[in-house]
Each structure stands twice: as C-alpha cells, then as structure tokens.
Amino acid sequence: MLEEEFGKLLLRVQQRNCEEQTLEVKAANKGCPERLYDTFSAFANQNEGGMLLFGLDEKQGFAKVGVYDAQDLQKKLMEVGESMTPVVRPVLSVYVEGAMLFVAAEIPPLDLAERPCFKTARGRLKGSFIRVGDADKPMTEYEVYSYEAYRKRSRDDLRPVEGIxxxxxxxxxxxxxxxxxxxxxxxxxxxxxxxxxxxxxxxKEGQFTLTAVLLFGLYPQAYFPQLSIIASRVPGTEMGEVDETGQRFLDSKRIEGSLVEMLEGAVSFLRSNMRMAVRIDPKTGKRQDMPEYPLDALREAVLNALVHRDYSTHTENMPIQLIMFYDRVEIRNPGGLYGRLTVDQLGKIQPDTRNPAVITAMEALGQTENRYSGIPRIRRAMAEAGLPEPVFRDDRWEFSVCLYNKEAAEQPPERKPALSAEKLPLDDRGLLNFCRTPRTRKEIVRFLGIASGQYATRRYLEPLVKSGMILMTLPDRPKSPKQTYQTNPDIR
Incomplete structure (x- = not known):
C-alpha cells in the first residue's frame, strides 16, 4: 500500500468511526493482539479478502495510538498466517506519522476450491470463521460442508437411499x-x-439413489418428509400480519410428491391464489384477464428451487418455502448458489451444477431445457408484464427469488410520498418506517440484517437518501460519525 493511500485510510476510518466488512482495526500499542486467527480466517474465506489495520484504538473513538514495534508485529503476523490451513500470506505495509508507526496486513481471498481457511490447531469445524458485518463469526457445520462439497465435487443427488x-x-x-x-x-x-x-x-452400487426417489418414487416423502414445498398466502407484506378476521394465512398447503408433481402442485397453488385484473382491449373491445404475475416466471422460479436446492443430509429436513405476500411472491430454497456463481452472474454465464443427475433427468422428462435460460426467462417475463425486476438473494444456506406485483410497482395514492421524483426506489425492507426515528448507519445495517454493511447501505439506504425519501440530519457533514438518517416528514 502506498503511503498516501495509507494516510487516507487512517483518515477514512476516523471519519466513519467504524470497522467494515473488509476492515478490522486493532490498537496494538501495548503488544500484538493475542487472537488474530479468526479474522485471518474470515477475510480469507470471503471473495473480497480484507485488511487488518494496527495503530488505531476503537475504544478511544479510533484515536491514533501507533503500534508497539512494527518489526516484531510483522513477524508475529507472518506466524499467524503460518498457523492457518491453507497458509495465509498477508501483504504487510508500514506507515510513519510523526513518532507513531502503523501497520496494515492485507489478507488475500482464497480460491473457492481451497476454502474454508481455518486455524490448524483448532481443526476445520472449530477453526473456520466467516465475516458478518464488522464481526468474525464461527462457521456453522453446514457452511463448512458447503465449501467441502464443492471442493470434493460431492454428488448428493447420487447418494444411495437405504431400504428403497x-x-x-x-x-x-x-x-x-x-x-x-x-x-x-x-x-x-x-x-x-x-x-x-x-x-x-x-x-449407485446396486442401490437406488435420491434422484430415483425424487423423480419416480410413489411417495418420496415417506422417506424424506421435509423434501417438499410449504406454500402459504398471507394477507399482508410481512409474515405474522393478520387480516380483518384475525387470520394469518389466507391459504396454506404442503405440496408433496415427485419433483414433477411438486412443480405442478406449486404452479396450481400460485394460479389459484393469484388475483386477476380485467383489461378491455381498446381495439377489439374484448375482455382480457391479466394475472398478477406471469405464470412462466413463477414456474421457472419454482423449477429452479426444486432442481438446484441442496439435497445433502444437512438440509434434507428443510422444505422449500413459497410465500405469497400482498405485494410479492418469495420462493426460498435451502442451499445458496453453488460454486463460484454470484448473484450478479445469474443468467449470464454457465454455472457449476449442484445436482447434474436431477437436472439431466428433468430435461429428458421435458420439464427443463437445461440451457441456463431460466433466469433470463424470469427477467424477460416480468419486464413484458410491466413488473419490477426480480430480486435474487444468496446466502451460503439459502437462495431466494422475489417477484413483485403492481402493488409494489405502483403504490396506492395514499401511500405515495409527496415528492416530485418520477421514479422512486422500492422500500421492500421497511426502512422508511424504521427511520421515523433518527437512526445511525450501524443501526440501519443491523436492522437490514445483511452481512455486508457496504452492500446494505448502497443497495437500500443510499437510493432512498438520493430520492429525498430519507434525509440526513447533518446534510453539511455527510461523513460525520454523528450522522443519522430520518424519514422525510412529508411522507405519510
């Protein structure tokens, strides 16, 4: 790191008064911090890597305190890297300001096939960490498994099922x-x-596999009760809301059977619970029923959940969730995106395939094209219907697709903010209501519940601030550590 960059980094941390998804601050003015392996592991296990910055004291408002001995600290950081599996080679930099020295350790991301990075002495299960906001959290057993499954090319769709x-x-x-x-x-x-x-x-080895049970079982749920779809229609925009009669669910159903039967059952549930709008063709005068969502987009979303979900023993007790809210449909399946694929790459590149035997069989049955066209078709169908872009979310333990209807695209007049902007951002996370009381950036990130604080603010907070729907309480000092955010009082 260049000296100029180092100086700017110190200033930025002090201005923001916080650590970040890719930045950890340590004082180190009285000696080398005793426990660093968790941060080494967490940074090495995320795609962006990360940096440890030594010489600022978080307890004193990130005041500059310098490090005790830059030479010895660098030696100990290299020793920490040597204690990891795989070995981590931090890139070290030293910065001088007056009589104080500061040290930065840049932790490069490991290739996906080498993860998880863990403290060798503690073992893979206890020594693997993941970064959540500005904290290092132990990986769950499933998170460790998900990396190993990719590295070993585990085939859960081919695991034999005893007793079949x-x-x-x-x-x-x-x-x-x-x-x-x-x-x-x-x-x-x-x-x-x-x-x-x-x-x-x-x-496989003379026993029928999970693929055979899922595709051709007379009743697969006799062996795997939770490999099903839990479909619900709720009256509001959040789970737990009730209608005027006190009902939490307007319809609820457990959809079972083979993969093909569950696909048909889910589409039938969606079709029967969708609202229909009536449109009169101005040219012919004929009535047209306009569905709330395009059926082919819904079908593709359900199909993707069925064939791409994680079928390992870690998730076989987790059903797919299909929830119809007042303003959207959410379909959530166990297991995040597989391999190197990211949300931004969906539908644009050929992905790694988690369940190739299942997908190949579904193609032969005529249920899917297996040409990676499902996501583009969802996007195109939503656009053709004049509906918002689908929203895809990925965690290592769950993937979800959210399809919004016209209620979300066109808020009722009484709910529209009294602002002049023609196009206003969606508030699908409820930030407007949350910020009726002034909130700090940390409080907002915590409320959103998203691991990456930078992504959370960029994706949800900043669009609302730019539109004027949320106001900064210190507009002349946007980077002030005392900055808070409050909903525009004109919005009712």
Whole structure:
C-alpha cells in the first residue's frame, strides 16, 4: 500500500468511526493482539479478502495510538498466517506519522476450491470463521460442508437411499423415462436395465439413489418428509400480519410428491391464489384477464428451487418455502448458489451444477431445457408484464427469488410520498418506517440484517437518501460519525 493511500485510510476510518466488512482495526500499542486467527480466517474465506489495520484504538473513538514495534508485529503476523490451513500470506505495509508507526496486513481471498481457511490447531469445524458485518463469526457445520462439497465435487443427488426397492417406484413412469433415454441415445438400446440404472444415476452400487426417489418414487416423502414445498398466502407484506378476521394465512398447503408433481402442485397453488385484473382491449373491445404475475416466471422460479436446492443430509429436513405476500411472491430454497456463481452472474454465464443427475433427468422428462435460460426467462417475463425486476438473494444456506406485483410497482395514492421524483426506489425492507426515528448507519445495517454493511447501505439506504425519501440530519457533514438518517416528514 502506498503511503498516501495509507494516510487516507487512517483518515477514512476516523471519519466513519467504524470497522467494515473488509476492515478490522486493532490498537496494538501495548503488544500484538493475542487472537488474530479468526479474522485471518474470515477475510480469507470471503471473495473480497480484507485488511487488518494496527495503530488505531476503537475504544478511544479510533484515536491514533501507533503500534508497539512494527518489526516484531510483522513477524508475529507472518506466524499467524503460518498457523492457518491453507497458509495465509498477508501483504504487510508500514506507515510513519510523526513518532507513531502503523501497520496494515492485507489478507488475500482464497480460491473457492481451497476454502474454508481455518486455524490448524483448532481443526476445520472449530477453526473456520466467516465475516458478518464488522464481526468474525464461527462457521456453522453446514457452511463448512458447503465449501467441502464443492471442493470434493460431492454428488448428493447420487447418494444411495437405504431400504428403497423397485416396488417403491412408479413402474410406468420409470419405464417411460428409460425409453426416452434410449431414444435420445441409441447405444443405450442394448444396455441391460440394471446397467442403465447406473448409467443414468438412478442406482449407485446396486442401490437406488435420491434422484430415483425424487423423480419416480410413489411417495418420496415417506422417506424424506421435509423434501417438499410449504406454500402459504398471507394477507399482508410481512409474515405474522393478520387480516380483518384475525387470520394469518389466507391459504396454506404442503405440496408433496415427485419433483414433477411438486412443480405442478406449486404452479396450481400460485394460479389459484393469484388475483386477476380485467383489461378491455381498446381495439377489439374484448375482455382480457391479466394475472398478477406471469405464470412462466413463477414456474421457472419454482423449477429452479426444486432442481438446484441442496439435497445433502444437512438440509434434507428443510422444505422449500413459497410465500405469497400482498405485494410479492418469495420462493426460498435451502442451499445458496453453488460454486463460484454470484448473484450478479445469474443468467449470464454457465454455472457449476449442484445436482447434474436431477437436472439431466428433468430435461429428458421435458420439464427443463437445461440451457441456463431460466433466469433470463424470469427477467424477460416480468419486464413484458410491466413488473419490477426480480430480486435474487444468496446466502451460503439459502437462495431466494422475489417477484413483485403492481402493488409494489405502483403504490396506492395514499401511500405515495409527496415528492416530485418520477421514479422512486422500492422500500421492500421497511426502512422508511424504521427511520421515523433518527437512526445511525450501524443501526440501519443491523436492522437490514445483511452481512455486508457496504452492500446494505448502497443497495437500500443510499437510493432512498438520493430520492429525498430519507434525509440526513447533518446534510453539511455527510461523513460525520454523528450522522443519522430520518424519514422525510412529508411522507405519510
């Protein structure tokens, strides 16, 4: 790091008066901090890496205190890196200001195939950490597993299911499927049935696999009760709200069966619970029923949840959730995006595939194209219907898609802010109501519940501030540590 950059970094930390997702501050004026491996691990395990900055004291409002001995501190930081698996090589910089010395340790991100990075002496389960806001938190067993599953290319869709015999499968559906595979690949025609089971992922080592149970089981939930869809329609915009009669759910259903049956059942639930708008064609005078959401977008979202969810033993007790709110539909499936794929890359690049046997079988059954066109189709269908862009969210333990309706795109007149802006940002996280009382940036990040404070403020707070819907209480000092944010009083 250049000296000029180092000086600006110190000033920025003091102005913001906080640590960040990629920045940890340590005093180190009385010696090397005893526990640094958790931050080394957390920074190495996130895509952006991170930096430890030594010489500022958080307890004194990030005052400059310098470090005790820059040479010895750098030596100890290298020793911490050597104690990690894989070994972490921090990039060290020293900055001089008057009689004080400051040290920065930049922790590079590990390649996904090498994660998780952990304290060797504590082991992978107890020594792996993840960054959450400005804190280092121990990884859950599932978070550790998700990295290992990618590194080892684990195939949970091919795991054998004990106690399953041919009598537990639908013979007609199974025979039709094998016939289709033979038609697709003529060389399969002479292959014995038992071998064909192995080649298509329906059996492994003589036992039927999870793929076979999910696709052709007479009742898969007899063996995996929670591999289902919990579908609900609620009266408000948040779970727990009730209607005028005190009901929390206007409709609720557990959707079970094979993957194809669950797909059909979920689409049927959505169709029956959707509101319909009536439109008169000005040219023909004929009535047209306009669905609340485009059905093909809903179908693709449900299909993606079914074929891309995590089917490991860690998540087999977690059903897919389908929730219809007043202003949106949310579909949440266990397991975040697989491999190197990020939300920004959805529909733009060919992703790693978590359940290739399931997806290949669904393609053969005509349920999916397996051409990575699902996300583009969702986006296009929503745009063609004049609805907001779909919102995709990813955590390592859950992925969700949120489709907003016209209630969200066009707020009722009594709820519209009395501002002149033509296009106002959505407030889908309820910040306007939260900020009726002045709030600090830290309070807002905590309320949003998003690990990355920078992303949270950029995605949700800053658009509202720019539109004038939320005001800074110290507008002439936007970076003041005493800055708070309050909802524009003109908004009712």
């Amino acid at each position: 015999s041919l009598s537990a499968l639908d013979p007609v559906q199974l025979e039709q499927y094998l016939l289709k595979r033979k038609l697709d690949r003529p060389n399969f025609a002479s292959v014995p049935t038992e071998q064909l089971y192995e080649l298509t992922g329906l059996q």
